[in-house]
Amino acid sequence: DAGVIQSPRHEVTEMGQEVTLRCKPISGHNSLFWYRQTMMRGLELLIYFNNNVPIDDSGMPEDRFSAKMPNASFSTLKIQPSEPRDSAVYFCASSFTVGPRDYGYTFGSGTRLTVV
Amino acid sequence: DAKTTQPNSMESNEEEPVHLPCNHSTISGTDYIHWYRQLPSQGPEYVIHGLTSNVNNRMASLAIAEDRKSSTLILHRATLRDAAVYYCILEQLTGNQFYFGTGTSLTVIP
Secondary structure (H helix, E strand, O other), X not given: OOOOEEEOOEEEEOOOOOEEEEEEOOOOOOEEEXXXXXXXXXXXXXXXXXXXXXXXXXXXOOOOEEEEEEEOOEEEEEEOOOOXXXXXXXXXXEEEEEOOEEEEEXXXXXXXXXXX | OOOOEOOOEEXXXXXXXXXXXXEOOOOOOOOEEEEEEEOOOOOOEEEEEEOOOOEEOOOOEEEEOOOXXXXXXXXXXXXXXXXXXXXXXXXXXXXXXXXXXXXXXXXXXX
């Protein structure tokens, strides 16, 4: 298994532009999580999906952020318009969840976003 | 989200054992204790988890206090590749999300 695949690895964009981050979870995993990591705030959970349905998006900073999971093998995190304070490493993780139990997360390598 | 408390940083000499502590005094009876680590420029990776009994795997051991209010991750022989930030996390049955604290940054001295 190739693990959780994120693209792109690095993204540099200008303020005001739309940015789309992509994630392919591990096949068979039914939960997907988007995290953001900065030096100041550490790892923050933005949103998580179970069986392609958003369960908790309380961590999404504001309306500029949106996430979708159209099918079990693909998710996107979109920022529109982007701002310099969105600069961070964005991680996607997937897991196999049965009821209340989560059988461990596997993280992708992350997307380093720089907004200038 | 349940709170865990870890030291900000620790140092260890190479090939010596390392004991990384974690306090979780508000843990409930059904919360699992997970440990993840994050190597430089990588995503976090699973290390070990447990509920009540001590656990061993190829990476580490997890020692859980009898009252479960604290736990210790044990690396039996630290190598330079073990230099990472180690996170102690509680998995609560009320939700499937993991909340990461600030973790312990482990430095391994050659």
